[in-house]
Amino acid sequence: MSAITSRMVRKQSGRRRAGGRVGRGIVGVAVAVLAAQLLSVSGAISPTSLPPMFEVLGSTGHLFVDPSFLREVLATIQAAVTGLAIATAIAVPAGLVLGSFRLLNQAASAVVEFLRPIPSVALIPLAILLFGQGAQMKVSLVVYASVWPIFFNTIYGVRDVEPLAKETARIFRIPPLRVLTHVLLPSAAPFVATGIRVAAAIALIVTISAELLAGSADGLGAWILRMSSGGANLALVYAGTIFAGLLGLVVNWLLVRGEQRLFRWRREGVGAA
Amino acid sequence: MSTVSGRTDSKAALPGAATRRSGPMLRWLGTRGPREFVLRWVVLFALFIGWELAAKAAESPYFPPPSEFAARAAELWLPADGTWLTEATANDVLPSLARMFGGLALGSLVAVVLGVAIGLSRRLGDYVDPLIQFSRAIPPPALIPIFLVLFDRGALMRVLLIAFGAMWPVLLNTIEGVRSVDVIKYETASIFRIGFADKLVRIVLPGAAQKVFAGLRTSLALGLILMVISEMVASTGGIGFHIVQAQRSFQILDMWAGILLLGVLGYLLNLVLTVVERRVLAWHRTTNREIA
Numbered sequence: 001m002s003a004i005t006s007r008m009v010r011k012q013s014g015r016r017r018a019g020g021r022v023g024r025g026i027v028g029v030a031v032a033v034l035a036a037q038l039l040s041v042s043g044a045i046s047p048t049s050l051p052p053m054f055e056v057l058g059s060t061g062h063l064f065v066d067p068s069f070l071r072e073v074l075a076t077i078q079a080a081v082t083g084l085a086i087a088t089a090i091a092v093p094a095g096l097v098l099g100s101f102r103l104l105n106q107a108a109s110a111v112v113e114f115l116r117p118i119p120s121v122a123l124i125p126l127a128i129l130l131f132g133q134g135a136q137m138k139v140s141l142v143v144y145a146s147v148w149p150i151f152f153n154t155i156y157g158v159r160d161v162e163p164l165a166k167e168t169a170r171i172f173r174i175p176p177l178r179v180l181t182h183v184l185l186p187s188a189a190p191f192v193a194t195g196i197r198v199a200a201a202i203a204l205i206v207t208i209s210a211e212l213l214a215g216s217a218d219g220l221g222a223w224i225l226r227m228s229s230g231g232a233n234l235a236l237v238y239a240g241t242i243f244a245g246l247l248g249l250v251v252n253w254l255l256v257r258g259e260q261r262l263f264r265w266r267r268e269g270v271g272a273a
Numbered sequence: 274m275s276t277v278s279g280r281t282d283s284k285a286a287l288p289g290a291a292t293r294r295s296g297p298m299l300r301w302l303g304t305r306g307p308r309e310f311v312l313r314w315v316v317l318f319a320l321f322i323g324w325e326l327a328a329k330a331a332e333s334p335y336f337p338p339p340s341e342f343a344a345r346a347a348e349l350w351l352p353a354d355g356t357w358l359t360e361a362t363a364n365d366v367l368p369s370l371a372r373m374f375g376g377l378a379l380g381s382l383v384a385v386v387l388g389v390a391i392g393l394s395r396r397l398g399d400y401v402d403p404l405i406q407f408s409r410a411i412p413p414p415a416l417i418p419i420f421l422v423l424f425d426r427g428a429l430m431r432v433l434l435i436a437f438g439a440m441w442p443v444l445l446n447t448i449e450g451v452r453s454v455d456v457i458k459y460e461t462a463s464i465f466r467i468g469f470a471d472k473l474v475r476i477v478l479p480g481a482a483q484k485v486f487a488g489l490r491t492s493l494a495l496g497l498i499l500m501v502i503s504e505m506v507a508s509t510g511g512i513g514f515h516i517v518q519a520q521r522s523f524q525i526l527d528m529w530a531g532i533l534l535l536g537v538l539g540y541l542l543n544l545v546l547t548v549v550e551r552r553v554l555a556w557h558r559t560t561n562r563e564i565a
Contacts, residue, residue, distance in 0.1 A: 024399035032404055049422050103312075110313040111320055117539025119498045121513075122532045124505070125520030129335050129528075209414040213505050221415060228418035237422075241415045248410030 033057070051235040059239035069240075073247070075218040076211065079135050080203040083142025087199060091147045092192055095154025096184060105155070112151075120145035120206055121213070128214050138210045138219070145206045146199035153195030157188025190263045197255040204248055220244055335525060342529035349530055361515075366534070369511040372428055373500040376435025377492060384440040385485060388447025389477060398448065405444065413438030414502050421507060431503040439495040446488030450481025486550045493542050501535065512538075 036053040039045045063069050098105045120141055131137040161184055169179045211221025224240040227233040321339060328338040349361040358367075391398040416434060424430035454477055462472045504513025512531055519527035 021399045021402070024396070025403040028400035029403050031400075045423075106309050106312055107316045110316045113540070114317060114320070114536075117543065118532060118536040119494075119501055119539060121498050121501045121505070122516060122535040125516050125528055126335070126532065129520060129525075205412040205414070208412040209502060212414050212417065213502065221412075224415055224418055228421075234422065237418050241411060241419060244415045245407050245411035248412065249407060252410065 048234070051238060055235050056238040056242065059235045060242050063236075063239055063243050069223065072218055072223045073220050073243075075135070076204070076207050076220040079138040079219065080142055080200070080207040082135075083139040083207070084146055084196070084200055084203045086139070087143045087146040087203075088150055088196060090143070091150035091195070092154050095151045095192075096158060096180070096188070099155040099158025099188075100184070116148055121209060124210055124213050127210070133214050133216050137214060138207050138216065141210050142203045142206050146203045149198040149202065150192065150195035153191040153198075154188055157191030158184060160191065161187040190259075193259045193263060197252070197259055200255055201248065201252055204251060208244060220247070337526055337529060342526050342533060345526040346530035346533050349527075350534060364510055365512050365515045368428075369500055369504065369513070370538075372431050372503070372511070373435060373496050376432045376499070377439055377496045379432065380436035380438075380440035380496075381443045381489060381492065383436070384443035384488075385447050388444045388485075389451055389473070389481070391444075392448045392451025392481070393477070405441075408437075409441035409445075413499055417503070417506050426507045431500075431508075434503045435496050435499045438499045439492040442491035442495065443485060443488040446484040447481055450484030451477055453484070454480035483554055486546075486554060490543070490546055490550075493546055494539065497535070497539055497542065 033053050036050065040047050040050045040052045098108050123141060123144060127137045127141050131140055165183050165187070166179070169183050174182075207219065208221040210216065211219035212225050213221075215225060216222040220240065220243070224237055224244070227236045227240060325338045325340055328336050350359060350366060352359065391401065413434065416437065420430050420434050424433055458476050458480070459472065462476055467475075500511070501513035501516075504511035505517050508514040512534060516528055516531035516535075519525070519531060
């Protein structure tokens with residue numbers, strides 16, 4: 001009974017606090033927008049460098065219903081998702097195998113350490129040479145960049161498997177495939193999910209970077225680049241950048257929520273233990 | 274590349290995942306025992322030979338044998354003929370590194386100051402939280418056109434881009450670190466009327482140091498990436514410029530040499546940070562063990 005009431009109280013105060021947070025957050029954003037508007041209108045920063053913020057926000061609003069712009073965004077998302085899927089298909093099996101065998105792990109760590117410090121953007125010129133400026137170039141870069149977080153998290157996940165479960169499986173001579181599907185995978189899954197969430201943010205950034213730096217034919221980054229090359233569409237450049245930020249926020253939010261939903265059992269398990 | 278985003282270390286979805294994560298990372302860096310050391314170098318050597326043979330057999334214009342581009346890298350950047358500093362090093366590497374460290378220093382400084390303020394005042398945190406979440410969600414390269422308009426195409430714009438793009442991991446980790454400081458320590462200090470500056474230097478900052486370093490590690494990787502990106506657009510020098518220029522003029526060896534250089538730099542930077550971290554935080558581990 002007391003546990004229930006205390007939980008209710010906590011819930012209520014949590015809600016009140018959340019309400020206060022949202023209110024303050026709105027105030028913070030409003031102040032920032034107003035400040036930017038004033039900086040531009042007052043001439044403190046030339047409107048040719050910083051267009052009036054209200055105008056920028058108006059343009060951002062229009063972008064949400066502009067079909068040709070949304071097609072560009074779709075191209076970006078498509079490349080990022082494709083790359084992410086391929087990276088997952090590579091990194092999860094690799095992580096499962098390398099996490100399970102110590103000697104293999106040690107041998108592979110040398111190779112991994114050799115490759116990992118190479119920043120993905122350093123490979124943009126190579127990718128352009130090999131694949132041109134199209135979707136293939138973007139996807140290949142996304143794969144390279146997002147393999148690492150998924151790979152490392154899978155390895156941590158495999159190492160995190162309850163030793164008792166592994167021993168039990170061994171004692172009962174459970175075949176390796178069943179151990180994989182019934183012990184290793186369920187236990188490592190939350191880690192893999194974290195890896196994919198981190199990788200998704202990276203995938204989006206790498207895709208937009210590649211579009212911008214390679215001058216792709218389509219995509220959000222290419223669109224921003226095209227708008228900025230004329231010079232007259234500065235408000236649209238700002239609007240596109242704000243859109244990119246919002247897109248990143250939404251993607252991250254969706255993934256965090258998805259992760260929480262999928263692995264609620266896991267969090268409760270940890271809490272109970 | 275641990276992350277472009279910097280969302281790795283601080284925001285692990287599972288409790289304890291962040292701490293668990295730093296463990297294996299450190300262990301992966303240094304070898305344990307001679308057997309592993311030998312194994313590692315044998316594997317690397319085999320990889321190198323395999324690549325070399327494959328490249329020689331394939332004769333692809335885009336994949337030169339590693340021995341060739343490594344030699345080219347050495348020719349470009351290693352000291353030779355009595356000159357300690359080659360021309361390429363002076364033109365590309367040093368300005369790049371200067372801009373990167375400048376940007377990282379600026380970004381981290383701003384991030385720690387902001388992070389301590391936000392960490393100490395939840396109210397302030399509430400006001401700026403949406404702005405922070407939004408700002409760090411913007412892919413930094415998308416800011417290049419705007420930064421070019423605002424700050425022109427000089428070194429300042431590149432330093433600011435690096436600072437802006439790389440500050441988020443430090444900021445978020447500092448906030449988290451400050452909030453994790455033992456309330457009892459802080460309140461005890463308040464009871465004894467210890468001044469704010471003293472509390473800051475002796476309780477808040479040391480308490481947050483470990484998290485700040487974790488953030489710095491991510492920021493360092495980000496800084497290197499942003500350095501390269503910033504030099505790929507509207508630039509006349511730097512490692513990123515070198516690579517792009519080599520690609521455009523089909524100097525494939527030069528391009529690969531540049532990629533190799535970045536890999537080596539990334540490795541060294543991470544190594545240096547690990548060593549510094551171990552030194553600076555050595556007290557941390559011991560004191561915490563005593564308490565626990």
